Amino acid sequence: MKLPLTGVIPPIVTPLLSDTELDIAGLEKLIEHLIAGGVHGVFLLGTTGEGPNLSYELRKAFVRKACQLVNKRIPVVVGITDTSITGSLEVAEVAYEAGADALVISTPYYVPMSQEEMVAYLRYLVPLLPLPFMLYNMPSCTKMHMSLNTVRKAKELGAIGIKDSSGDLAYLYSLIEEFKDSPEFSIIVGTELFIPETMINGGHGAVPGGANLFPQLFVDLYDASKKKDPKAIAAFREKIIQIEDKVYNVGHEGSKYIKSIKCALSIMGICNGFVAMPFRQFGPEQQKQLAANLQEMASKN
Template identity: 65%
Template structure:
């Protein structure tokens, strides 16, 4: 199966009403919002999607409902990382049945794993997968930073790409150099500010959580990088810096990134801001600050204001 993984592939949040119920209307509005923004794909059940906090049943329902709404308009990749091989394979089967295009695999979390142990794990897991797969390098959550040699081994097993969220620019460049002669392998960055440099030196795109809220901003930044439009890159990079400062950095807990995206989506009327346990949504003080900051961004930057012309902020 040939899948052209490139451009902006948002790791969408999982809109929830409570621990066991998906916010279906919110999910539909979110998908329509980001598809209208021109994204090139959608990533379900990533870190931003709170995958590890959701029950298997909620994950399955989310995959099914999201794929039905997306309806093949853009490629869909589904995270199946789990501490249990059986759990991963269950999610893979649901993804295949629901019409997803590829799977995303990271290192099983909790117990630290060596590079060779991960390669052994892939040797066991990948022949059982019903869809193509790409890697997800997230050492901050999994305790293992995939070496370039490990990624090469995964490529030999059929990996079609990697999302790198290590935040290590040197490593990202090393990946791009290693696979520069392999057009069938996509190196995609997870760090939003790395997008222009990544694309300039051979990367295929980005998986930015901020594209849940501002899809057109990130699509435009990607296109500016492809076209080497330095003036536009500079202007849009400044907006992305301000988004990080004004939206992502509210609150003091490590979970603030997910909370802030969900809160912003609730402010613009997309979906509920419920956050799955063991975390909780922002308190009123934090939400009020985010609302103020979001309105300030909208009024300061015409590019953001244009994105929200059809949305009602609260």
């Protein structure tokens, strides 16, 4: 894999038929939909991919099948974050054997970690990893916002970049500034509306969940941001605001983001909308609302 990792790297959903069975046909359609849309890589088993909610066997089966379907056409990075270090290493080994390019590590969740504990954890874990790794800063789910010092020490241990999903623009800018003299260390944003700010100020890419649905739109925004084209950026950003309003905001639960993307993919005929326990997919009323919203968006575009 060429460094730095750049471009639009969707955190793909895990298509499911049940809590124990992958939607293989849906996964193939999804991967072809993304590659046809011009994405530059895929991220497996992230937040959007419901990684923590899947059994180890299902995670491993998903990694193996996704890597087989991608077939080295674009880079594949695999999330291995877990409360169990043994579980993390099991998935890491499968990712390596399946031909993935890198691993993604966030803070083990449930009991909050200190910055010092995170660094100690990485010092233990990293020498055991079979692939390069990047960090994933996701404080809303992990209860720890990685400090610049923690990221700096992770880089010293071999980290090839960081995905920042904190939603903190000042922090994102501080990452770009801190590592501006390290051209092979990727600064990748998870907050979709921050893509222009990331690219214009020297970042490397984005991991947008909405690219599962509309990959070409996010690639176009990425390209316009690289070119610093304000008119094109404004037009594409307006469409992404529509996705926020018409897709992500259907439903009221904290899990609505995952449910809405899977439901929309089902309506689009790409993959099953099944959502893994402890959550469940949208009911008929929400599905109907989302279908109407997608139709409205299509008529405007």
